[in-house]
Amino acid sequence: MTTNTPLLKADHVGIQFGGLKALSDVNIELYPGELIGLIGPNGAGKTTFFNLLTGVYEPTEGSIVLGNEKLNGLPPYKITRKGISRTFQNIRLFGELSVLDNVKVAYHSLARHSILSSIIRLPSHFSGEKEIEEKAIEFLKIFKLEGFMYEKAKNLPYGQQRRLEIARALAAHPKLLLLDEPAAGMNPQETKELMNLIAFIREKFNLTILLIEHDMSLVMGVCERIYVLDHGQLIAHGTPEEIRNHPKVIEAYLGEEVS
Amino acid sequence: MTIFKRINGFWLSMVLAIVFFIVVQLLISRGILNSFYINTLFYMAINIILAVSLHLIIGITGQFSIGHAGFLAVGAYASAVMTMKLQMPFSLALLAGGVTAAVAGLLIGIPTLRLKGDYLAIATLGFGEIVRIILLNVDYVGGASGMTVTHLTTWPWVFACMLIAIIVIANFTNSTHGRACISIREDEIAADSMGINTTYYKVTAFVIGSFFAGIAGGLYAHNFYIIQPTNFGFLKSFDILIFVVLGGLGSMSGAVIAAILLTVVSTFLQEYPETRMIIYSIVLILVMLYRPKGLLGTQELTSFFRLRKAVEGGKQNDNKHTVA
Helix, strand or coil, X not given: CCCCCCCEEEEEEEEEECCEEEEXXXXXXXXXXXXXXXXXXXXXXXXXXXXXXXXXXXXXXXXEEECCEECCCCCHHHHHHHCEEECCCCCCCCCCCEHHHHHHHHCHHHCCCCHHHHHCCCHHHHHHHHHHXXXXXXXXXXXXXXXXXXXXXXXXXXXXXXXHHHHHHHHCCCCEEEEEXXXXXXXXXXXXXXXXXXXXXXXXXXXXXXXXXXXXXXXXXXCCEEEEEECCEEEEEECHHHHHXXXXXXXXXXXXXXX | CHHHHHHHXXXXXXXXXXXXXXXXXXXXXXXXXXXXXXXHHHHHHHHHHHHHHHHHXXXXXXXXXXXXXXXXXXXXXXXXXXXHHCCCCHHHHHHHHHHHHHHHHHHHXXXXXXXXXXXXXXXXXXXXXXXXXXHHXXXXXXXXXXXXXXXXXXXXXXXXXXXXXXXXXXXXXCCHHHXXXXXXXXXXXXXHHCCCCHHHHHHHHHHHHHHHHHHHHHHXXXXXXXXXXXXXXXXXXXXXXXXXXXXXXXXXHHHXXXXXXXXXXXXXXXXXXXXXXXXXXHHHHXXXXXXXXXXXXXXXXXXHCCCCCCCCCCCHHHHHHHCC
16 A cells, blocks of 8 residues: 555545535545455445546535545536546446447547547548547557457447446546446346456556446455445445444444343 | 548539539630520539538438528628628628628527427528518618619639538538537437537537528529518528428438529429429429439439448538539
């Protein structure tokens, strides 16, 4: 674990929907290169927290800082360009687009050719498109998806769709990758492959990863530190070993012990 | 490599298009085509412009707008004012019609494109009606009795505008910008999280679409001797919507084919005014029953000829399909 300045710092973050406090006083610090788990029972506010980090919602209290830039109030596309990208709990691929085009979309923000140059087909359009295409194909090769390149994304098998969604998120060149239940709906074999994939991309892209997961074997197996949310509040934080034996966590998951 | 292939396909279809243009031009100048057919041809081309411009908004960007006749009206009246009141040349009038409609698209698009689905549809429908009511009440443009317009629309103008509309929209679609628009159609939240400025692209598509609707309006106004606000009611918007849906949402060649088909059907049914709307409706019902995703679905006509599956919204070499 590195101990320099945090890459991402959520400081007393909270959000209120009308009278409902979905999250309150969440403090999380992520250091460069870490792989951190975020767990908690259903409805604890994990995905809401992801939505705050990516700008889908704006926090009603506290601040979120990436590097030394405050992210509060920025629209999602700007936050992505600053270096946070994510996958979704229910896969959100561009179903009618090809696998290749899904990845190309992530490269869009790197494109320098203007709309006008595309409409009148200036040389900058062709060079720009070619660059995007080459990069996207190279990227698909890393993820061993190049065989499905021209397949519509919606026709891929479930496991490959997850893989593509992670590839697409990484193609946006994030510093911080947020994975929302990547193993949901996967069988043990697929989960194992996913664990290998996560370890691989982390090394390859020098990433910081925040992972929401229900599959305990995955969380305990790969994460260095774990935060636990329950009813919109952080109830525990520590190494997998500490979390496993933390009384509050056991209570949140199994209910209070009947003595 | 693929670029060369594309350019070849593009030039091939351009040659076909120009051959078609010259043949029709000769037929017209020799007086072989009577004015009924010429008029149908003009009407077809105008409908194609309307269909592809709405295709960009609904089929590509996925913004369900049903006020397209409003932009048609803005373009028609703006260009008519230019030629009839300000004595400007036709070329300038057409451009003014397009630009005015584009400005209207920008003004309407910025606030309404935050809305989604049904809500956007109702807002754009409202816009179309507002345009009609305003035109109905402005005496400068003739109010309810409308404006008389000299006949200036000619085959070269109609054909050139149609070709430009198709090329511009196909080129836009077939680039990273078009892909951004398609990603918004597919999943707006995911597009946003991929770093795409969704508002910008929605408004851009809307403005380009309304620009060409305005051009179509200019051609329309100078083809019919008179324009009245009643020509631009919401039924006109639905006519355009039907081209796009019948052709297959997301398919430009589909929209073009549907525009041609329905123009032919409705023109030839004019001889049977009693049954016209019934037959027209039956055609729509049958197509939707047997091709629920539209004539071409999301495919392009060109994609049937290539081995590699084309999945983007539109291909450059569509224009050859306008050879009806």
